[in-house]
Amino acid sequence: xxxxxxxxxxxxxxxxxxxxxxAGLAGSLEGLVSLRGNWxxxxxxxxxxxxxxxxxxxxxHLNRPSGNRTVRPPRLGGNRRTGVFASRSxxxxxxxxxxxxEIVSIDFEKAEIKVKGADLADGSPIFDIKPYIPYxxxxxxxxxxxxALEWKKLRVVFPEGIDRVFAPExxxxxxxxxxxxxRPHYQDDPQREYGLLFADxxxxxxxxxxxxxxxxxxxxx
Amino acid sequence: xxxxxxxxxxxxxxxxxxxxxxAGLAGSLEGLVSLRGNWxxxxxxxxxxxxxxxxxxxxxHLNRPSGNRTVRPPRLGGNRRTGVFASRSxxxxxxxxxxxxEIVSIDFEKAEIKVKGADLADGSPIFDIKPYIPYxxxxxxxxxxxxALEWKKLRVVFPEGIDRVFAPExxxxxxxxxxxxxRPHYQDDPQREYGLLFADxxxxxxxxxxxxxxxxxxxxx
Numbered sequence: 001x002x003x004x005x006x007x008x009x010x011x012x013x014x015x016x017x018x019x020x021x022x023a024g025l026a027g028s029l030e031g032l033v034s035l036r037g038n039w040x041x042x043x044x045x046x047x048x049x050x051x052x053x054x055x056x057x058x059x060x061h062l063n064r065p066s067g068n069r070t071v072r073p074p075r076l077g078g079n080r081r082t083g084v085f086a087s088r089s090x091x092x093x094x095x096x097x098x099x100x101x102e103i104v105s106i107d108f109e110k111a112e113i114k115v116k117g118a119d120l121a122d123g124s125p126i127f128d129i130k131p132y133i134p135y136x137x138x139x140x141x142x143x144x145x146x147x148a149l150e151w152k153k154l155r156v157v158f159p160e161g162i163d164r165v166f167a168p169e170x171x172x173x174x175x176x177x178x179x180x181x182x183r184p185h186y187q188d189d190p191q192r193e194y195g196l197l198f199a200d201x202x203x204x205x206x207x208x209x210x211x212x213x214x215x216x217x218x219x220x221x
Numbered sequence: 222x223x224x225x226x227x228x229x230x231x232x233x234x235x236x237x238x239x240x241x242x243x244a245g246l247a248g249s250l251e252g253l254v255s256l257r258g259n260w261x262x263x264x265x266x267x268x269x270x271x272x273x274x275x276x277x278x279x280x281x282h283l284n285r286p287s288g289n290r291t292v293r294p295p296r297l298g299g300n301r302r303t304g305v306f307a308s309r310s311x312x313x314x315x316x317x318x319x320x321x322x323e324i325v326s327i328d329f330e331k332a333e334i335k336v337k338g339a340d341l342a343d344g345s346p347i348f349d350i351k352p353y354i355p356y357x358x359x360x361x362x363x364x365x366x367x368x369a370l371e372w373k374k375l376r377v378v379f380p381e382g383i384d385r386v387f388a389p390e391x392x393x394x395x396x397x398x399x400x401x402x403x404r405p406h407y408q409d410d411p412q413r414e415y416g417l418l419f420a421d422x423x424x425x426x427x428x429x430x431x432x433x434x435x436x437x438x439x440x441x442x
Contacts, residue, residue: 127314
């Protein structure tokens with residue numbers, strides 16, 4: 001079956017490195033769903049203002065669809081293999097992602113939905129948008145499997161002056177993203193410097209003893 | 222983008238008529254997810270036994286993908302138009318459905334997952350299977366929009382002898398399906414007879430004053 005994007009996603013994160021590993025983890029991170037082609041009109045969205053959340057069905061465009069039957073979830077330390085259908089890994093058959101995100105506002109004229117809490121990278125193609133329906137989508141008592149394991153969050157320390165560059169809500173989103181520990185699961189080298197691209201700035205940081213220290217935030221050259 | 226089925230769905234409902242309009246509405250209705258091709262092995266499902274629910278991303282194969290920007294949700298009496306992205310209508314851009322279903326059992330050897338509560342018809346192609354993760358998927362406080370409107374359930378009256386044909390759990394599922402009122406929203410003719418195909422039997426019924434009476438349940442000829 002052939003599917004075509006109905007919208008495209010824009011946000012401050014352009015690379016895989018630093019992307020929240022699930023929707024809802026960086027609740028303050030905003031992004032924009034812009035309808036495309038035939039769908040780019042107010043009619044397609046009529047009535048969506050009644051809902052607070054939507055589902056995005058989208059493509060992991062930074063990963064190629066994978067033929068691997070097993071993956072190694074970061075939540076399991078990257079050591080244990082599970083079936084691809086027992087994981088939300090981006091390395092999967094048809095490269096389809098699925099995320100519940102909060103609606104911030106809808107611009108019917110521009111056919112745009114501002115959302116927050118998404119785990120999509122900038123430029124991701126969106127193949128469908130559906131309203132979140134609590135009576136069929138929300139199952140609080142569902143067994144979380146290995147996702148019940150605690151994800152130890154980092155304490156984030158920003159350098160002085162960063163609040164002159166980022167507005168408070170952007171800084172909050174950046175703090176959330178960094179607190180999720182973007183490092184590869186197998187690395188724990190306190191000397192190592194990492195760089196994360198956020199809002200066209202190169203955020204350099206180190207991690208030691210559960211504390212992530214931001215070293216610099218220069219403009220992307 | 223081209224996507225290929227990873228599995229196929231089998232169940233007792235073969236036609237659109239009578240399909241629950243959302244996952245979870247007919248909680249006793251069972252079905253089977255059978256992995257296909259490269260994915261048909263125990264490895265693909267390894268670890269899924271830790272979870273209680275899965276998402277199916279699947280194709281509305283009984284409807285063709287639609288270019289219409291608006292639809293008329295049955296929940297709104299079929300009179301009010303809403304945007305396709307403000308509805309879960311099967312008439313949608315890429316013909317993709319999304320359903321959270323309960324795992325009944327997993328046969329790793331056969332690469333099959335028995336589930337219940339699905340709203341897929343027999344033969345539906347499945348493009349992805351993901352574990353349900355409550356911390357990111359379950360949003361009980363999400364605003365339900367127009368889906369908060371009460372769906373008036375019918376009282377179902379079965380004829381004598383039907384329990385000799387259907388096992389108790391199948392009869393329960395049939396009762397749930399019928400109680401959801403499968404009639405088109407614009408019809409309320411107490412004289413009219415309807416036929417619903419369930420488990421290869423033609424279930425004939427009438428509806429009057431909120432009571433659905435099953436008239437016969439003959440084998441499909």
